[in-house]
Amino acid sequence: MNLASLSIKRPVFITCIVTVILVVGWLSLKKLPVDLFPNVTFPIVTVTTVYPGAGPEEVETLVSKVYEEELSNVPGLKKLSSQNLENVSVIIAEFNLSTDIKYAEQQVRDKVSAARKKLPTEINEPVIRKIDPADQPIITIAVQSNLPDGELYQVVDKKIKPQFEQVNQVGLVDIVGGRKREIKVELDRNKLKSREISASQVASRLQISGQNIPAGKVSSSTTDSVFRTLGEYKTINEIESTIVNFIGNDIPVTVKDVGLVKDSLEERKGYGYYNGQKAILLSIYKQSGSNTIGVAEAIKMKALKINDSLKTENSNIHLEVVRDGSRQIKANVDDVYETIVFGVILTIIVVYFFLGSGRSTIITGLALPNSLLGSFILLAAAGFTVNIMTLLALSLAVGLLIDDAIVVRENIFRHIEMGADPVTAAIKGTNEVTLAVVATTLTVIAVFGPIAFLDGVVGQFFKEFGLTVCFALIISLFDALTMAPMLSAYFAGKIEHHEPGHIKIKKGIYDHTLGALLEKFNQFQNWLEDVYVGVLKFSLKKPMIILLSAFFIFIASFAALKTVPKTFIPAPDAGEFLVSIDLKPGTSLDGMNSVATEIDNLIRKNKEVLNTVLTVGDANGQPEKATIFVNLIPGKKRPGLTTSKFKERIRTQLKPFAYANPAVRDIDAVGGGQRPFNINIVGDDMKEIEKYSGLLFEKIKHHPALKDVDTTNRPGKPEFQVVPDRTKAQKLGVSTTLMGSELRTMIEGSKAAVFRELGEEYDIRVLLQENQRDLKKGYNETFVPNINNSLIKLSSMTTPLETTGPANINRQDRGRYIQISADIAPDGPGMGGAITDIKRLLSDEIKLPSNMRYQFVGQAENFQELIANMMVAAGLGIMFIYFVLASLYESFVTPLTIMLVLPLAMCGAFYALAITHSSLDLFSMIGCIMLLGVATKNSILLVDYANQQVQQGLSLYDAIIASGKSRLRPILMTSFALIAGMIPLAIGLNEASKQRTSMGIAVIGGLISSTVLTLVVIPAAYTYIERFRVWAGSIMKKIFMTT
Incomplete structure (x- = not known):
């Protein structure tokens, strides 16, 4: 007994099965997490290390190369690259997709730990993390107030941030902008010299005097006693009165004798603005695998409650959600839902016009809810999410899902038209087309099945797409071979017997307009059939x-x-985009702030701009960089003006700021803003890399497929180098380590100890007074200690050299590279055209030496x-x-x-x-x-x-x-x-x-x-x-x- 016969003989049994599928499918849909893309594992681990005061070359030599040496033999490693910036080393280890990311992360941690003893002692603790495609903030909140910077930061850090961290499934809350409280010990160079003490000695004395040190535990028969020495500073006076040296053997030198202790703020590293007003920004991340929309809604509700709480306290602090990453997810998901619904409606209308029977249309159309809801059961069982790829699969499958039911129902309908009773017609009609229906379904599965097993990152995205189509088709095949014949057998209604395709409309049931329309369509089918037979005969002749x-x-x-x-x-026409600004290396933070705010003001003058968020100075401490997030008013309020067209307008408006290298770019949903087109020119000789990357840049900067073409090669950053005379320095007992450490403390400052107040800790930083930190001006008055802590004049054993150093150094697979990046022009030949032309250029016109290569990266x-x-x-x-x-x-x-x-x-x-x-x-x-x-x-x-x-x-x-x-x-x-x-x-x-x-x-x-x-x-x-x-x-x- 086949399925059709079983369903006709046991209709209650089949009805119960289908009802269970519908109910469980609906419950599965409600419980499935919602996100923009499938959960994709990127086997990438990053190691970020801060080396305060170090230039890119020092970072490369003393930090990145050490890591690269250790990490190069980690099993499963596919590509190893690094970014070497001022003060920061970022190592990016990319593994083969088959590598377990947890295993890879542990391997990297072990190697970093092994390399620690080879690294400078001044580096901060390395930060190791896995890359998650969803690892970008889902909500950005601006906190604005007229409170002083330190007070506002304190409120945000200690009162507001913890409340967001307590929201269910929030993973991380980052503070961007603002300045923390810091105790600064500002030394006077002249007072240090007169008392024969160095800045490094002051920092060292504060460090050894300002620590709480556990001494151990003593156990008796009844109690355990813990012993410790208390040394942490609790008042400014304690710091000022700390003895850092002696003149002779009995005259103490305290901190206040050589400088001033200030209750201050840390050095400003950036600015944050919302709609032109200063703000502290909170970037809020969700936990991996959580429901983005649900978490975002919870965060926004918490923001409203915090605002209400601040109002009752008569505080002038206000929170504003300035970017909602879930908005695009919701818009895309809702859009695909709408696409599915409208697709279903149009499909059913088509079926109705062809069959001319409301009852037959309902029988056929039931395949859609059965198959769609049934698919969600299998999605949940497979651990998938409701995302663009799974919903697109279902939207594509709408027509496919009803196809099998159409074929079965139409053939049954044809037999009824020819005089068979409904039960006989259902059995015979289904059996006639069973092989064809199974064949058509299997052929589609044969196409989409392999998509689920493609290689690479793209393959991971397609896995859920391909399997979702297969799931839906399996359910639709079951429906076509069970529900369609069963309903046709018992609910077909009376159909007048006549030649197939000649349906008589019952105008008593339908109004005259619809009935006439169906008659006309029926006549059209008859005419079309006659025409087709004629064409078919010609085709055969x-x-x-x-x-x-x-x-x-x-x-x-x-x-x-x-x-x-x-x-x-x-x-996408997302209604949001980024504008990046990049001034020449060496630009001060205030200089960049002036330019960036001017550009931000210009952009906000456009009436289509809803709001902007400006950040000056990037996360890696580069003051010459800034980013503006631009949010447009809804598309319905700017008819005809797409995001791409508006971006072109902004590009035109920013032409007077060409010196700032403004780039207008889309927000990458996965990469958080990475530009779509990137090519690396890799080699060992930096001059050769600069030469060939420069040639390529000049060739493609006006390519019709590309917009805002840029390169990571920048003019050198001004450097004042101190070149020691090794012989003189050694005779005077001064090592480069002592010299460099002293100069670092003077200029960058050293974190000597912590200051504790009301249960909170604040750094104590030792450095020179602000007007004495310019080594170029004070070179001849600068002294450094030797091995006996005697002060030696710097100019007596060194030569000053003013030069330029690289603003950044990028490395890949233990060689250096320069990257050329761009956006894709909306009306050009596309990325494929750009890649084809560049390959031709590098093959025919710009032939790279054998020790160099190029590689396309990113999109x-x-x-x-x-x-x-x-x-x-x-x-x-x-x-x-x-x-x-x-x-x-x-x-x-x-x-x-x-x-x-x-x-x-x-x-x-x-x-x-x-x-x-x-x-x-x-x-x-x-x-x-x-x-x-x-x-x-x-x-x-x-x-x-x-x-x-x-x-x-x-x-x-x-x-x-x-x-x-x-x-x-x-x-x-x-x-x-x-x-x-x-x-x-x-x-x-x-x-x-x-x-x-x-x-x-x-x-x-x-x-x-x-x-x-x-x-x-x-x-x-x-x-x-x-x-x-x-x-x-x-x-x-x-x-x-x-x-």
């Missing part, structure tokens, strides 16, 4: 003309494809990976489709007829993309892969029925005619249903969906071409291939008979 025409159309599609821009992910690397993976997916899909069809039809030749439609579908997609000026990107490539499975469905229906008719004794010609007439309606129904489901995706219902329109356009174009050409080309090819099959069979038979 002149098959070569048809086949040559199809071949010409296919070849010409490649010319159309050349005009289509190729890129990785199109820029440019992902784009190449995407192309390679899609080629693999397409190849595997075609191979699996062939195997499935060959197995089902027990023939190696029949699948060739069915699969002839594949190139016909691709050419339609190419033409559609070219005509609509859409790009070939991640989304349209998904559509093209989908077409491989979808296009074969119609071909299977046509060929399967023709084979049945041949087996029943009809001639080849008559079988094809009969197949064309009987399968025209289901083919058109399934195709139009698919097209209807894609229309909302293709037109883009709102801002969020504009990024994905290329997917719908590609699918609709491919469906139109494959449907039209399937109905004409496949019959023409079938005559040749079927004759070949018979001829080959007879030859094989003769061979085996003779042997």
Whole structure:
């Protein structure tokens, strides 16, 4: 007993199963976490080390190279790179995707620990962390007040920040901007000299005098006693009165004798602004795997409660949510939900018009909620999330999900029209098309299944997409073979018996307008069938003309494809973007602040700008950098002005600030702002790297595919170097370590101890007075200690040298590199065009020496990976489709007829993309892969029925005619249903969906071409291939008979 017979004989049993699927599916949907993208594991571990006062070259030599030496032999390491900036080393260890990230992190920790003894003692504790694609703030909150900086920071750090940290599933709260309280011991160079004491000695004395040291524990028969020495400073007076030296043997020298102790703030490292007003920013991160939208809502509720609490305290502190990362997630998820809903409605309308029966439409349409909700059960079981990729999979599958039910229901409907009773029609009609339905479903699964197992980062994103489609199709196949025949058998209603396709509308049920419309559509179907039979006869009489025409159309599609821009992910119309500013190295923080605020003010003069957030000075302590986050008013309030168009306006407005290298760029949903196009020029000789990267930069800075082309190669930062005369220094007992340590304490300052007040700790920093810290001016009055702590004049053993040093040094696989980056021009040839042209340039015009190489990174690397993976997916899909069809039809030749439609579908997609000026990107490539499975469905229906008719004794010609007439309606129904489901995706219902329109356009174009050409080309090819099959069979038979 097959499924159809079982469902008809046991309707209650099947109804209960389907009800359980619907209920459990709904509960699963409610419990699934919501995010923008699938949970993707990036096997990347970073090591960030702060080396105060060190330049990029010192950071590279003394820190990064040491780490690289240790980490280079870690198992599974794919790529090792580092960024060496002033004061900061960032090591980036990228592992193979098969590497367990927890194991990799532990390996890195072990290696860093082993390298610790080789590193300078002045470095801060290295920070080791894994990279998470969702590791960026989901909410940014601006805290504004007219309180002094120190007081406001104290309130934010001790009162506001802990409240956000207590919100469920919040992982981290970072404070950006503001200045912490710090106790500064500002020394006077002249007083130090007169008392023969160095700045390093003062710092050392404060350190050894200002610590709490545990002494141990003594146990008795009844108690344990803990002993410790208390030395931490609790008052400013304690610091001032600390003895740091003696004159002679009995005259003490205290801190206040050589300087001033100030209750101050730490040196300013940056500024934060919200809408032009100073602010402290809170960047709030969620825990990995948590529901982004839920966490964001909880954070916003907490912000409202904190504001209410501050108002009751009569505080003038105000919190404002200035960036909500969940907004884009919600907009995208809601948009795909809308796309699914509208797709379902349009699909059902199409089915209704073809069947002309409300009851039949309901029976067929029930496949959609059953399959969609049932899919969420499997999503939950697989540990997936509700995200763009899973929802896109379901939106693509809307038309597919109803296809099987359409084929089954239409065939049952046809038998009822011919006079069979509903039960007999349900059993016979389902059995006739079971093989075709199973074949069509398996061919689509054969296409999407391999997508789930692609390699690389792109493959991880596609895993949930491919499996979600497969899950939905499995449920829809079950529904088509159970619910559709069962409901058809018992709820089909009365249908007047007449020729198939000639439906008489009951105008008593429907109003005159709808009834007349359905009559007209019915007449159109009849006319179309007559026309098609005529075209089909011509196709069978002149098959070569048809086949040559199809071949010409296919070849010409490649010319159309050349005009289509190729890129990785199109820029979204997100209503937000970034403007980065980069002045020349050596620019002061106040100098950058002046320029950045002027640009920020200019941007905010545009009426379409809702708000801006400006940060001056980056996280790595580079004062010459600034970033402006621009948030636009909703798209409905700026009709016709997309984010891309507004960005072009801002680029024009910023031309007078060309000296500041402004770059207008999108916010990368994964990388948090990384530019889409990046290429590294790697080598050992920095001068050679600068030369060739400079040549490439000049060649591509005006490339039509790129915008705001920039390079990491910057003019040198001004340096004042002290070059010791080693012989003189050694005779005087001064080592470079003593010399460098003293100069660091004088200028950068040393954290000597902590100051404790009301349970809080604050750093005590020792350094020279502000007007004495310029070594260039005070070179001749500067003294450093020797090994006996005697002060030696610096100028007596050194030579000053004013020069420039690198602003940053980037390394990859133990060599240096310069990176060229850019944004993708919205109307250019796309990333694919840029990559192709640059490869040609580096092959023909700018030939790199043998010891140098180039590498595309970021989205440019992902784009190449995407192309390679899609080629693999397409190849595997075609191979699996062939195997499935060959197995089902027990023939190696029949699948060739069915699969002839594949190139016909691709050419339609190419033409559609070219005509609509859409790009070939991640989304349209998904559509093209989908077409491989979808296009074969119609071909299977046509060929399967023709084979049945041949087996029943009809001639080849008559079988094809009969197949064309009987399968025209289901083919058109399934195709139009698919097209209807894609229309909302293709037109883009709102801002969020504009990024994905290329997917719908590609699918609709491919469906139109494959449907039209399937109905004409496949019959023409079938005559040749079927004759070949018979001829080959007879030859094989003769061979085996003779042997």
